[in-house]
Structures are given as C-alpha cells and as structure tokens.
Amino acid sequence: MGLIDKIRSIGRVAEPATEAPAQRLPAAAGLGGSVQVRHVDAGSCNGCEIEIGQAFSPVYDAERHGLRLVASPRHADVLTVTGPVTLNMAEPLRTTYEAMPRPRMVAAVGDCARDCGMFAGGYGVLGPVSDVVPVDMQVPGCPPEPAAIVAALRSLSGR
C-alpha cells in the first residue's frame, strides 16, 4: 500500500509542455510524429548523458512529444551523440550510423559534440562528431538543459 499512497500523494510530476516548436526539419517530414532515439556516448564526460536522461524522465517527459529511446540502432530514426569523438569510439560510431535504416539523422548534443568543447586538442580526441558522421542538428550547451534537448528533438517529431 506504500506505493499506492505515494502515487496518490505525488500525483503528476511532469512539468507543463512548452509551446509547439517553430519549424519541423524537412528531413524529418516522413517520420510523421514518431521518433525513435538511440544514444551513443562517443567519449563524453557523462554530463550530457545525465541531461538526456532527465529529458526522458517524468519531469520533462519527452515521450508525450512522440519521442522514445530504443536499444538497437536498427530500430532508431535519430542518433544522439555526445562527447568529442575519441580515437577508440570513432569506428563504433560509424558502425552504429551505418546500422540505422534510412531515413536517418544525427543530433550532436552538447558543446563537445559540436566542436570538442573543453577537450579540443586532447591526445585521445579525434574531432567533433561532424568529422565522423554527417550531423543534422546540434544542441549547444555544456551541458544543454533538458528543456533544450526536448525542444531540439521536438523539431523532428513536429509535436
């Protein structure tokens, strides 16, 4: 009975949704409001992972906008990539992108994914994500807020 009481006392946790996004990405037109997201950590410090995790948590609840996390790139429409691409993760990232069925997109999340951020020039770092796979959208921030991540992904689902 503890869980039932907790459910009743807490009620709804999700914050109210912000306004609809301005534009839908043209490449995402065929998705029709259903976006499956697969995440790849290409060498990040995990700060962006925590924010992405929060984006799909009950508070920000990205699922109400048609977004869902999946386990296999074969099930995914968009790859969210974080971190500067390290030397060891370059080939796995490429393989993951190749494994996705078309039409497929890549979202680079965080400053590191965009231009290596504070790790630029490190000995284990290959380069930004755009050096390895074609990037369709970027979410700036170190780390970006969950609301920003949700807003960016909403431009794919259009809802």
Next chain:
Amino acid sequence: MSAWVAACVQAGLVAAVAPLLVGFMRAVRARLEGRAGGRLVQPWRDLRKLLRKEPITPTGAGVVFTAAPVVLMATSVLVAAAAPYLSTRGPLSGAADLIVVVGLLLLGTVALALAGLETGTAFGGMGASREMTIAALVEPTLLLSVFALSTRVGSTDLGAIVAAGATDPAAVFTPASALAAAALAIAVLAEAGRLPVDNPATHLELTMVHEAMVLEYAGRDLALVEWASAMRLSIMLGLLANLFIPWGVAGSLHPAALALAAGVFVVKLTVLAGLLAAGEVFLAKLRLFRIPELLAGSFVLGLLAVITSAVLA
C-alpha cells in the same frame, strides 16, 4: 452477414485495436508514474513510420529471417479471425479449437525464435533460447486450463465453451473456473512477454527475452513484428475476457448484434489491459531462473482447477 465476412471484420477489428491497446497501456502506466505519457494513437504513428523505413537483412541470414515476421503475422491474423470474440458462430469451427489456438500461437513463437538464431548474433540466440524455455514451461499450464474449461461443455471448441458460459452463469462462477482463470492469467503474462516474465521496454540486452530476438529487425519487418506482438497480446486478453466473462458475445451473425458485441469486446479488452498496466507498475521483472517457479505455481493452480472441476461436478 456471412460467416466469412464476419471473420474478416473481426480480424480487422483486432488488428486495428491492438496498437491502440498498447498505447492505452502505456498511457495508464505513464499516469500512474506521474508522467504525461504519449497519445493513444502513438503506436499507430510508430507503425506507419516503420512501414516507410528500409528493411535490412544481415549478411549470412537467409529466407527464415525475412519469412518469420510474415509467419508471425499470419498466425496472429488466423487466430484473430477464428476465435469467438464477436460471435460464437465462426466459419472455421475447425480452427477455433482451443488446442489449435495454442498451437498456432506457438508456431508464431517458433518462427521468431528461428529468426533469432538465423541472425547468427549472440543476442539473437540468447533470446531464442530463453523464449523457447519459457514457451516449453508454459505449455502444461495452458493445456491444463484448456482441460478445466473443456469440462464445461465436454469439448475443446472455443465457440461452444463461450456459448455454454453465456447461457449458464453457474458454469462460469465456480471455484474451478476461478482457479483456471488465475492459472491462465499467469500463462498469458508469460506468453505475451509482459512483466514479471519479460520487460518489453527494457534496454539492457541481458534482461531481454522477446526483444533480443528482434534487435536485428528494421523497417517493415519490425512493423510486422511489433504489430503481431500487439495482436497476440490482444488475442490472449480477448480469450481471457471471453472465456471467463462471456456475456456480450453475439450468438448469431446479425450485423447489429455483431456491432454491439464489438463494442462490448473493446470495453472488456480495455478493462483487462488497464488492470495489467496498473499491475505492472508494482512489479519488477523476475530473474530468468525464478520464472520456472512462477510457472510451476501456475501449473499447480491449473491442476487444482481440473481436479476441483472433476470432484465438484
């Protein structure tokens, strides 16, 4: 209305409602967990998008990989058309036998397991191995529930069992029936791959049973597999509903009666799905080697159901 047309309408209804049922279950879970959750029609959007994406076959996989989603869909549609959801008078009385339904559902499972092995990946084999172990251990419970139900009317014909229940409430509200319902409910959880046997929403491959077999599917193959899985869940919940709450099933093929029966059927499905989703909030997945204990428990319930029905009859 011709029986064949009614069967097609019934199959179409189940196919249309199944993704909505999955959406409803996700919505119930979301509300209980304090989230807003997706829309009811979201699974339909997912299916529509998947049908437009390109299917991929891994190198080294042959015809079994491409055929399995189709076989899965075919068996699900056949059962959906033949089972007595709307009316107890179907065109295929030979296919609406309870043992045949169990066999056809098992055929779909086997097709997917073979496809999992065909991919040649470790996860595919793992999913196939676990799925077949659970399917093997669920069989005794399923057939003992069939036994307990068939004593109602002396036959395993689904239409006859449902009709007997609808006309004679005393045959439905018996201790044997309650025990059989409990046993069958646990068996349905195992067959449909729901908590606590399998978590359909997990991302950890080592905890997957059903999902591990479909990690390699993309595009319309994946659409067929997801749709067939949703249909199998609806089929099994529908059987549970109509076998133990048989009122509302039409006795004839009159269009008005069928329309009413369709409405009642959707309501029953919704209620059962809502209960299942709410229950899942409170459950965690069982470790794989604890599942035989759960299934043994359901087997004992089934055995008690049969013995009770024989002793109290």
Next chain:
Amino acid sequence: MNQVATALGVAFAVAGVGALAGLVVPARVRSAAAGAATTGVGLAGAAAGLCAVSGTSWQVHLPNLLPLAGVSLAVDALAGWFLLLVGGVAAVVGVYTVGYAGQSGHGPASRTALAMLPVFVAAMLLVPAAGSVSTFLLAWELMAVTSLLLVLSEHRHSPAVRTAGLWYAAMTQAGFVVILLGQAWLAAAAGGESFATIRAAGPGLSPVVSGGVFLLCVTGFASKAGAVPLHPWLPRAHAEAPSNVSALMSAAMVKLGVYGIVRVGFDLLGGGQRWWWLLLGALGVVSALYGILQAAVATDLKRLLAFSTSENIGLILLGLAAAGLWAEAGQPAVAGVALAAALLHAANHAGFKSLLFCGAGSVLKATGTRDLDELGGLSRRMPATTALVTVGALGAAALPPGNGFVSEWLLLQALLHQAPGGGTVMIVAAPVAVAVVALTAGVGVATYVKALGTGFLARPRSTAAGRAVESPRSMLAGMGLAATVCIGLAVVPGVAAPALDRIATGLRAGSAPLPSSGVDVRLSGVASTISPLWIAVGVVGLTVGFAALARAVGRARRRAAPWDCGDGPLTARMEYTATSFAEPLQRVFDNVLAPEQDVDVTHPAESAYLVRAVQYRRRLPDRIEARLYRPLIAAVEKVGRAARVLATGSVHRYLAYMLTALVAVLVAGVIR
C-alpha cells in the same frame, strides 16, 4: 487369388532376389540394386497393408515349411496398418540408400550390409503377418539378427559402433527370451499356439495367467519399442548405425514393439484388468518425459533423434493405456479415439522420423560430423535438405500444420474426456497425463528449434560444415517421398479414418472412432472437430499473402553487416551453440539430468596463483543407465566370475554334470 497373399509373396520374393544381388553384384551397382530391391519389398508390403486395412484379410497355414510347428500367417486390419507403415518406411529408405551407401563397397555399402537390408525389411513384414506363436518368434528373431548385422556395418570405423552392437544384441536377446516365456506360457494355458486358438481362449484365462503373460510380453515389447527404462540400447544403436538403418529401426522396427503390445493386450488377451493399463500408462509417461529431456540436451544429432523416438513411443503407449482404461470404464467411443490416436501417431512418427534420420545421414555424409555444436550454415549450402528437414521438424514438434499435431490433438481429446465411472484414479491420472503430454510437447518444440536452428541456420561453426555440398538426387528423392507422406497425413488425415475405424471395431476396443471424417476430423463420443486442411490453407495462404503485400509496399531491402554493438566483426564463435541453447532447460531440470562437470586448472611452474590453462568438461550421462544398468552388469559379471569354479577343465567333471542333468530331466518327466 487374395491380393494380400500376392503382395506379400511378391515382397518376399523380391527380398530374396535383393539379398542375392547384394551378395553377388559388383560394388559399383550394389547400392542401386539393393536399394531398388528394398524399395520393391517396401512397396509390395505397403500394397499388402493397404489391401488389409481396406477389408481384405488372409490366413494360411503352411505345415511343411518349419519342422514341428509349421508357419502360420494371418493378416487382418491391425496387421495391415503396420505392414503399410513398415512398407512405406522401407520404400523411402530404399530410394535413399541408393545415394547414401554410394559405390565404395565398405561400411553401409558392403556385401553384408546391402544383402541384409531387404531381408531385414522382409522380416519386419513377417512380424505383423505372423499368425502363430512360433512364426511370430521366428520372425522376431530374424528381425533382431538382421538388424544387428546392419548396426555393425561400420564396426571398423569406431569402437563406439562395437559397444552399440553389444548393448543392442544383449538387450534384444534378453527381450526375446522374455517374450518367448510370455508367449509360451500363453500358448500352454490356451491349449494351442495359433493366434486364433489363443484369441478364443483369451477371456477364459485366469487373472494370474493373463496378468503374468501381459507383464512378460509388455516388458519384452516395450524394450524393443525403446520405452524408458528399457531403452539404453536405443540411443547407442540408432546413433552408431548407418543412417539408412537408423531410419528403418527408428521409424519401423520400434513400431513392431507397439504392434506386439496391441496384439497381445487388446486382441489375444481381450482387454484385461485395469492395472495393466495403468502400468503401461506409467511407462508411457516416464518414457515421454525422460526421452524428450535427454533429447533436449543432446548435442549429437542422431542421439537427439533417437531419444525423440523414445518420447514419441511414450506418447503412443500413453494412448494405448488410455484406450485400455476407457474400454475398462465402459466408454468404447473414447477408447476408440485413444487407440486411433496411438496408431495414427505411430504412422506420423514413422513419416517424420524416417525423414529426419535421412536428413541426419545427409548431413553426416556431407560434413563428416553429427555434432550440432560444429554444424550450422547448412541452409545455404544444402538448401533442399534443409527444406525437407524443416518439414520433418515441423511434424516432430507437433505444431500445426504439421502431421504430429493431428495425432497429438486426438490423444489430448481422448485424455480430456471426462466421464462418470472413472473413479479417483482417472480423476488424478487424466490431468497428470495431459500435463505430461503438454510438457513433452513444449520441450519437444524447444528441442527441434535447437536442432534446426543451430544445425542448419546462421553460419557454419567449423570448416567441415563450411565445406558441405548438397546431397545426390536419390537421397533427396527418398527424403522427398517421406516429406510428401508427412504433408499428406498433415493435411488430409481423414484418409486414414476408415482404416482406423476398422481396426478399432475389429479389436473390440471401441466403436468407430472417426466416422464421417472427410476434410474435417470428426470424433464419435467427443464433440470436438478439427480441420487440418483449413488450418494449413490458412497459415500458408496468409503467409504468402502477407509476403506478397510486404514486397509490393515500401522501400527496397538492404543487406548490411549484423549489428555487433560496434566493436568488430562477429565470428562464428559468437553464435549460440546447441549446448548453450539448451542450457536454461538443463538448469531447470537439473535434478533429472544430473550433469557432471570437471574443471581442470593448470598452473605455470612459477606460481600456483597464476593460471596457464583451464579445461572445462561437462557430461550429461544417461542417469537410468548409470543407476540401473551398470550395477546389473556388475552383478552379472560377479556371478560369471564366481561360476568359473564350475569350469575347471576336467572332462570327468563335465561328464558328471551332463549325467546329473539327464537324470534330473528324466526324474522330472516321470514325476509330472
């Protein structure tokens, strides 16, 4: 002249010619000659069986053929069913042998092996046709000897073949002695040795006599059928024999054990007491469960198939037990259904098991191994064989629309029937039996998914499997013939209905169980029906329809590397093996299977804390053999060693033994 007589005469004549040809003809054409002869014998036998199940019967007594007793043949509908079964399997195996034995002249293509093949089939045809105790025993022993010679065909190949032959010889002869005792006792009590005389005297025998005879005969016949715990010869002999012989033994010979039980229990003794059928049911239940569990964890393909035979025999015995119990309880309609289920399952099993063993033979010939952990990838290198084996596996797994499903449905209908007058025993036994059938079916499905999935699909796990080539046409033709029969029985099992009705009424074991069964299978006394044809049409039609629709709609398919989580290409080493596939099931049934594990760790000389190599070995022994038979063999050896003191080598002592024995027999003759 009587059609049955003509057909049987042709069969025996062709067998004789075939044996001669096998001995005389040069190696190049020997396989073709012997294979053709075997097919001829099989077709003639099947024709005889067909006439017999359609109503023609035949009796003849040939007093001059054998001294003292003569040869007596009697073919009725029951005998006809088994003639048809044996003949069909022989026809398939004959065609298959042409390609399988090859032209080498060694092993399965040696003179002995190929000459014995038609003689073995002829002996198997003689067993159901026998009409008196002595003829039956003669045919039984002939069958045993010829099959032993065939099992030992490849004895130069490996010591395992010799051990298998030894086990087989010992258990077959022990079974023969037990059957001899039982039948001789029956003949003595009935006052005559022809089956007609015994049948007339059967109901009048005292319960002690009929019970003792039944017990002895069931022990002997169940051992031949491969029922657990009398089974240890079966996985050995069926695995080590050449695959065409394995197919004959597993699909046809073990059914003659079933025939013996039906003949003695239902026909000659006329039904009998309840404990007989409970005993048979217990045997059936144990066989079914133990057989399928051992098959589920077996990695040797032929051992898997052999234990699966044990399981199916268990189901058949369960059906016979149900028939006997329902007949006792005064429910002839349901008894007939149970008997029909058992006989139809025997026929279905003959169909798919011969197909599967021929497939195993093709795989063995193409790759040189029958270890499932080393096979794989055969669907691309041997597509026709894989497709045919899939048909067999579908039937063996008892899934719709396969042929095993229909007989299993019939069996379940007979067990699910609830009627008053059964008593507490039936109330408890029926759900247990249903649960056993269900668990067996479930584990059976897992077993065949394992065999098909790891053996034939994905990528080859060894270089041997990677070099496989498709079998020659004659082997595919033989398998295709078996597959056609399987599909026929799966889609229109109603063709067997008139024959089964005739058998059930003839045995006084039930009224016509399957009246008016055309496309549907309708039962008398049970209100269920099934339409295998519509199920098959539905499944196949919808599959083809959805496949066509899927191709027409949507984007084109792309080939890509399997998703390997990003780190490097997958090798065949990363595929699931048969052992790993069965591991969860083995863990669940740990107490029954009791695996033995050895872990050997070798350390380098420098330090015991470091590891140089680890060797892990796991064995799944046959527990019943270890617990029951090894002590028995040890005891026999002990007795033998102790008895050595009797054989000192002194001629005087031996003469004294002979004199004592002679005096004892004379005294016993005078006293009686």
